[in-house]
Amino acid sequence: MSVRVVARIRPLLKSEREADVILRTGSSATDSKSRHSIIGDKSDKSDRKLAALRDRDNVVRIPNPKNEGEEYAFQFNSVYDAEVSQQELFDAEVSPTIKHLLNGFDVTLFAYGVTGTGKTHTMRGGKTLADRGVIPRLLSGIYRRSRKIEKDSEGETTVHVALSYYEIYNDKVYDLFEPPEKRTMSGLPLRDNGGKTIVCGLSEKPCTTLKEFEQLYDQANTNRSTSATKLNAHSSRSHAVLGVKVTITSPDKVRVSTASAIDLAGSEDNRRTENDKERMVESASINKSLFVLAQCVEAINKKQHRIPYRESKMTRILSLGQNNGLTVMILNLAPVRSYQLDTISSLNVANRTRKIEVREVENDPMFKGPARPSIRPSMGTRQPLRALTASVNVNMPAPAAKDSAEKEDGKPVKAFSVYSDKPQPKLISQLRKPEAPKRTSISNAPSGLPSLKTARQPLGAQPTARHDDFSAARIEEMVERKVEEILAVRAVSEQSRQTQVHELNEQLQKRLALLEQRIEGTEDARAEGLSYLLMAKQHQARGEDSSALRMYQLAAPHFPHNEKLVGKIAALKERVHTKAWEEKPHSPPKGRLGSMLSLKKDATQTLGKRQAESHEYDYMDQTHTGFSSDEDVPRPRHKKRAAAKLGQIEEAPELLDNEDPSISPRTMHILSIINSRDVSQIKLLKGVGAKKAEALVDCLCEMDQTSLDTTDSGSVSDQPQFQVNSLAQLSQLKGVGVKTVENMRQGVLA
Numbered sequence: 001m002s003v004r005v006v007a008r009i010r011p012l013l014k015s016e017r018e019a020d021v022i023l024r025t026g027s028s029a030t031d032s033k034s035r036h037s038i039i040g041d042k043s044d045k046s047d048r049k050l051a052a053l054r055d056r057d058n059v060v061r062i063p064n065p066k067n068e069g070e071e072y073a074f075q076f077n078s079v080y081d082a083e084v085s086q087q088e089l090f091d092a093e094v095s096p097t098i099k100h101l102l103n104g105f106d107v108t109l110f111a112y113g114v115t116g117t118g119k120t121h122t123m124r125g126g127k128t129l130a131d132r133g134v135i136p137r138l139l140s141g142i143y144r145r146s147r148k149i150e151k152d153s154e155g156e157t158t159v160h161v162a163l164s165y166y167e168i169y170n171d172k173v174y175d176l177f178e179p180p181e182k183r184t185m186s187g188l189p190l191r192d193n194g195g196k197t198i199v200c201g202l203s204e205k206p207c208t209t210l211k212e213f214e215q216l217y218d219q220a221n222t223n224r225s226t227s228a229t230k231l232n233a234h235s236s237r238s239h240a241v242l243g244v245k246v247t248i249t250s251p252d253k254v255r256v257s258t259a260s261a262i263d264l265a266g267s268e269d270n271r272r273t274e275n276d277k278e279r280m281v282e283s284a285s286i287n288k289s290l291f292v293l294a295q296c297v298e299a300i301n302k303k304q305h306r307i308p309y310r311e312s313k314m315t316r317i318l319s320l321g322q323n324n325g326l327t328v329m330i331l332n333l334a335p336v337r338s339y340q341l342d343t344i345s346s347l348n349v350a351n352r353t354r355k356i357e358v359r360e361v362e363n364d365p366m367f368k369g370p371a372r373p374s375i376r377p378s379m380g381t382r383q384p385l386r387a388l389t390a391s392v393n394v395n396m397p398a399p400a401a402k403d404s405a406e407k408e409d410g411k412p413v414k415a416f417s418v419y420s421d422k423p424q425p426k427l428i429s430q431l432r433k434p435e436a437p438k439r440t441s442i443s444n445a446p447s448g449l450p451s452l453k454t455a456r457q458p459l460g461a462q463p464t465a466r467h468d469d470f471s472a473a474r475i476e477e478m479v480e481r482k483v484e485e486i487l488a489v490r491a492v493s494e495q496s497r498q499t500q501v502h503e504l505n506e507q508l509q510k511r512l513a514l515l516e517q518r519i520e521g522t523e524d525a526r527a528e529g530l531s532y533l534l535m536a537k538q539h540q541a542r543g544e545d546s547s548a549l550r551m552y553q554l555a556a557p558h559f560p561h562n563e564k565l566v567g568k569i570a571a572l573k574e575r576v577h578t579k580a581w582e583e584k585p586h587s588p589p590k591g592r593l594g595s596m597l598s599l600k601k602d603a604t605q606t607l608g609k610r611q612a613e614s615h616e617y618d619y620m621d622q623t624h625t626g627f628s629s630d631e632d633v634p635r636p637r638h639k640k641r642a643a644a645k646l647g648q649i650e651e652a653p654e655l656l657d658n659e660d661p662s663i664s665p666r667t668m669h670i671l672s673i674i675n676s677r678d679v680s681q682i683k684l685l686k687g688v689g690a691k692k693a694e695a696l697v698d699c700l701c702e703m704d705q706t707s708l709d710t711t712d713s714g715s716v717s718d719q720p721q722f723q724v725n726s727l728a729q730l731s732q733l734k735g736v737g738v739k740t741v742e743n744m745r746q747g748v749l750a
C-alpha cells in the first residue's frame with residue numbers, strides 16, 4: 001500500500017485578498033465554481049462542502065509561474081478545500097485508521113507544507129470543540145473505541161494508552177513533557193531498535209482519559225518552540241511528534257501499536273520571513289530537514305540504493321517508506337499567489353510521496369504463557385539456582401514433576417537447568433509465541449479465553465513443552481544474569497583497553513622525546529658544522545690555507561657524504577703541501593699549528609683583523625653556543641699556579657701530546673697569536689700587556705731552544721720548534737696562569 005496523500009487548502013486569512021487566489025480544485029476548467037470552492041461562499045455552503053468531499057477528481061491546479069495560461073495539475077488521494085471542517089477531514093481520513101491501530105497496525109499521520117499553510121491548525125487545531133484538530137480527535141476516537149473493546153470483552157481485554165511527545169528543534173530531540181530547563185545541550189539520542197528508530201530517555205505518560213490527555217497535551221505544547229514570524233504569528237519552530245502507544249491486553253496476548261501524529265515545521269523562504277539571526281538558524285535547520293525529506297522521497301521514487309534518512313533526525317524518525325502500517329500525509333496549502341513557488345515545490349514533494357509504498361504489516365502480538373503463581377519480589381533477594389529451579393517446578397503438575405525428577409532406575413534427574421547460548425524463546429516482557437495449532441485450539445475453544453489456563457496445564461508434562469515452564473521470575477533471572485555477565489566482560493575489556501591506551505601513550509611519548517632529541521642534536525651538530533665552514537671560508541679569503549684546511553676538516557664530520565667538501569679539503573691539502581714544498585729550501589717544516597703562525601706582523605693590521613675576527617666569533621656565539629664551552633679551558637681548581645718550569649709542563653703530557661681535534665675556533669685564534677711569538681700581537685690580548693707578552697715570547701724562545709737541543713735531527717730552522725697546542729698548556733707557561741688565559745678568552749669574546 002502506498003502512502004496516502006491528501007491535500008488541504010486553507011481559507012484566506014484576513015490579510016489575504018480574494019484576487020490573489022491561484023489554486024483551484026476539481027476537474028473543470030477555470031470556472032468560477034471551482035474558484036468558489038476555495039474561497040468559500042456562505043450561500044450554498046453545505047452543498048459545496050459535500051461536492052468538495054465527493055470531488056473524485058482530487059486534483060489541485062496551479063498556474064505555471066512563467067506562463068499564466070498554463071496550469072500544473074497534481075492528483076492526490078483526496079483534496080479538501082477551505083470549507084471542509086476539522087470534523088469532516090477527521091472523519092474522512094483519520095477515523096478509519098483508529099480501527100487499524102487497535103488491530104495492531106502502526107499509524108503515522110503527518111502534516112506537511114510551507115509555513116503558515118495550516119499544519120498546526122490541522123493537527124492540533126483550536127480550543128473550541130469544532131476547531132479541535134486531528135490529534136485530540138484521534139485520542140478521543142481511541143478512547144471511545146477502547147471502551148467499546150473493554151466493554152465487549154466484559155473486562156477480559158484492557159486497553160492502555162501511554163503518550164510520548166517530543167520536538168525536533170535545530171536537529172535535536174527534546175522531550176516536551178519535560179520543562180525546558182531540564183534540557184541538555186545535545187538533546188536526546190536516537191537508537192535503532194529492530195528497524196524502528198527510538199528516542200532514548202523519552203518519558204512515557206500513561207493517559208487514561210481524554211481530559212487527562214488534554215491537560216498533558218496543552219501543558220506540553222507550552223514547552224514547544226514557537227515564535228512569531230512575518231508569515232505566521234504562531235509559527236512552529238520545530239517538528240513535533242506525538243506518540244500514542246496503545247497496549248491491548250487480552251488473556252492470551254498483548255498487542256502494542258503506536259500512532260504517531262507529526263506536526264512538521266514549515267519550509268520558509270527567508271526573503272519573505274525577514275527572520276532575525278535566531279529565527280534564521282531555526283529556519284536553516286527546518287529547511288534542511290525538509291530538504292532531506294524531499295531527497296528521501298526522491299531517492300525512494302528512483303529506487304536508489306541509498307536513502308539519506310540519517311542526514312536529519314526528522315527523516316530518521318519519520319522513516320518514510322521503511323515504517324510498517326498506515327501512513328497518511330496531509331499536504332497543507334495556501335491558496336494565494338505569494339506562496340506560488342513554495343506551493344509548487346510542496347505539490348511536487350507530495351506527488352512523489354504518493355508513490356511511496358509502505359508495508360501494511362501489523363505488529364507481532366506477544367502471546368502470554370500460563371500464569372505463574374509468584375513473581376520474584378526484588379533483585380536484592382535473588383535466590384540461588386537450585387531454589388529457583390524448585391520454584392519453577394512449582395508450576396509443574398505434581399505427578400509430572402515427580403515423573404521427570406526420577407528415572408526408572410531410581411536416579412534423580414538433574415535438578416538444575418543448563419544455560420546455553422542457543423536461541424532462547426523471546427524474553428523480557430515479550431512472552432513466547434505459541435505454535436499455530438495451539439493458538440487455533442485456544443481461539444476455537446468454546447469456553448473462550450478463561451479456559452486457556454486449564455487447557456494449557458497438561459502441556460507442561462510434555463517433553464517439548466519444557467520451555468513453557470519458564471516463569472516470569474525465571475526469565476527475568478536469566479536476563480539479569482546474562483546482562484550482568486555481558487557488563488562484567490565489557491568492564492574487563494574496557495579496563496584492559498584503557499591500560500593498553502595508557503601504555504601506548506607512554507611509548508608514544510618516549511618515542512616523541514627521542515625524536516625531538518635526535519632532531520635537536522642534528523640541528524646543533526649542523527649549526528656547529530656551518531660555523532666551521534664559515535670560519536674556513538674566512539681563513540681562505542685571507543689566504544690562510546692551513547687554517548682554512550683545518551676548519552674544513554673540523555666541519556667534515558658534520559656533513560658526511562658531502563663530496564663537495566671532501567673535494568675542497570683534498571684541493572686545499574694539495575695546495576698547502578705544494579706551498580710547504582715551495583717554501584722548504586727557505587724554511588723548515590712548521591709545527592703542529594703550522595700556518596697559524598703566518599699572521600701578519602703589522603700591528604695595526606693585526607689589530608683590525610683581530611677585531612674583525614672577534615666580531616665573527618660573536619656571530620658564532622649567537623648561532624652556536626657550543627663554542628663557549630671549550631673543552632680545553634682549564635678549570636681553576638687551586639690557587640696554586642702552574643710552575644713556569646719546562647719540567648712541570650711534562651706533568652700534563654696528555655695536553656701536549658693529544659691535540660684535541662674538537663679545539664674551538666676561539667682557542668685556535670688565541671693559540672695562533674701566541675705561537676706567532678709576535679709581542680705586538682700578544683700584548684693586545686686582554687690582560688696581557690707588553691711586559692707579559694715579552695716574557696711569554698722569551699719563554700717560548702727558550703722552549704724552542706730546548707726542543708732544538710733535544711732533537712737529534714741537526715737541522716737548523718728559523719721557524720719556532722715549540723708550539724702551544726691548548727689553553728691548558730698555555731696556562732702553564734711562565735708568567736701566564738689560568739686567570740690570564742680566561743682573560744684572553746674573554747677578550748676574544750668581548
Ligand SMILES: Nc1ncnc2c1ncn2[C@@H]1O[C@H](COP(=O)(O)OP(=O)(O)OP(=O)(O)O)[C@@H](O)[C@H]1O
Nearest residue numbers: 010011115116117118119120121232235236265266
Ligand atoms: N482550515 C483552516 N481554517 C481556518 N483557519 C486556518 C485553517 N488553516 C490555517 N488557518 C489559519 O492560518 C494560520 C496559520 O496556520 P498554522 O499556524 O496552522 O500554520 P502552520 O502551517 O502550522 O505554520 P508554521 O509552519 O509556521 O507553524 C493560523 O492563523 C490558522 O488559524
